[in-house]
Each structure stands twice: as C-alpha cells, then as structure tokens.
Amino acid sequence: MTTREVVLEALRASGAAGVSGQTLATSLGVSRVAVGKHVGALRAEGYEIGALPGSGYTLLSVPDAPLPREVARLLRPGFWTHLVGGKETGSTNEDARVLARAGAEEGTVVLASRQTAGRGRLGRTWESPDGGAYFSAVLRPSVPPAEIASLALAVALGIAEGLESLGATPTLKWPNDVLLGGGKVAGVLLEMTAEADRVDWVVVGVGVNVRRPADQDEREPAPGAAYLRDSVDARVPEVVAALLDGVASAYTRWTASGFAALRGGYESRLALRDVAVRVSGLDGVVRAEGMARGVDADGRLLVESEQGMVPVVAGEVTLRA
C-alpha cells in the first residue's frame, strides 16, 4: 500500500468519528503537512473528506466512479486478480487486448469512467460519458473458437444476475443486450484470438449506464438507453463489483458445464419469448422470420417459422409489426 492508501484506509476505519492530522502523521511517521498533501490528492481523485477543527479528517464519501481500489474491496474474492485503469481511456477493450497480447492472466480487468472511442459490435459506437461504467476482462477459456458465441450469452446472463443482486429486474435481448424497462442498460462486446482449435484469449467488454448524463457538455444519451439509477440506488463501484461477480459466476458455470447449464436462466429472462421477430445475419440478410421461442443448448435463437424451427447462430433481432 502507498502512504496515500494507508491514509485512506485510516480514514475509512475511523468512520464518522474521524481521525486527526496529528494522529495520522504520528502513525505514518510523516509530517502533518505531508498528511495534508495526501488528503488533497485523495480529494482530487473524488473522495469527499471533511476537515473539522477538533475532530480532524472525516471520510464523507468515496468517488461515484469505477476506481479499481473501490471496486476491488467489494468483490467476492477469488476470480478477479488484477484491476487497473478507472479514469478516461479510448476503449477498455483496446486496453485489455494489449494486456492480453502481452500475456495478462485470466481475471485481469481494465476499468474506465468514460471512453472517447467506446465501441459496439460491427464497428458501431458505444456512447461512454461520465456516469456509466466501462470495463473489459481478460478470459482464457480452454475451448474451441465456435463455443465463444454462447459465452456472450453467458456474460449477458451474468450481468443480469449481477443487476438483480442490486434489486433491479432486467431482461435479456438475444444475443447479448441487457434491458431495463425496455431500454438498453448494458451491452457486451467479445473479442478474441484463437488457433484453429483453441481460444488463446477473449476480451469481454461491458458498458453499463448508471447515472443519466446531466451535464450540458455530455454527449446525447443514446436513443433507447436505460439508466440503472432511475430504478436502483447504487453507486458505481457497487454496480461494477456486482456485475463482475455476476460475470465470474456465469463464466465459471459455463466453463464447467457449457451453455446448457445456463439455458434455463437465460430463457427465463428472455424479453423476446413468444414474440414475432425477424432475424438478420451479420451481413444484413434475413435468416428467419417467425415467433422467437427460446434458445437451444448452444445458445442459438429458436425461431418458429413456416419452415419449422430455425436455430440462428448470430444476428440482429427486430420486432415484426
């Protein structure tokens, strides 16, 4: 721990009672001026620290942002080993890819409070203003590349379960959108490299809208976006920890037993069940039209059409009038 972190932990431990600058200085073996500087640096990171004559410093609130140290202390121990970043970046998926290529181990996570080049699937943009959380995790599943399609669904399920642990009631739009009240609250982007028969690494990127962007200078919220804070009172570090725990749990079940073990949970949250849909392939060509009935054990969407039950591997779903 750095001296700044020791100061922070002392503030946390002292709670509402607070701790005096002199006590901190003595226990750390530094001057009171040095303590004041660390407090200033923590305030610059977004920690709200009160200073009252007599009672000293009091930690009033931690930043409402995905700082690695605030997320790490809320995580279930075990799976996520390295958390980095936490401020602005281009794209956490890009950052995580660089780490994965350099050999980062499974369980490494890059976090950001905003992205300047956030990306969705197929070259689309992911609006990433302050108030959301953006993170990408390095996974190294020992499976053939074809199985990664269902990992995207497993991750979406893990996010839904994480949101439920906070009191929200999300639904899933196949393949990997997470909805709240009909709007998109989170999106998932998987990128990977693989040999012919084995995945080398997968970067799982998740963007979640927490607070509605309020500032005039923020970019327009994406049309159709939903915001978690509209229905659930949770701070960003808490949200990120819940989603990471949800993803770790779903991923662990997926690696142990495959998507088949998650199918029931996925289907029970499927927003499009028994709804008339049109599914286009990633090339834009219509693959199936009919009633969405669920997903199969490989995560393919089952569409009951005039030709019978058509399983669709990848694509975009639109509702039919």
Ligand code: BT5
């Ligand atoms: C996704 O793509 O939903 C995947 C989004 C993944 C974003 C994360 S953030 C961390 C990591 N780093 C990255 O650079 N990316 C990942 P797709 O299914 O293609 O949906 C994209 C579409 O969603 C856009 O074309 C918009 O219509 C809509 N959209 C964009 N920003 C949104 C937002 N913040 N909230 C809701 N919808 C949004």
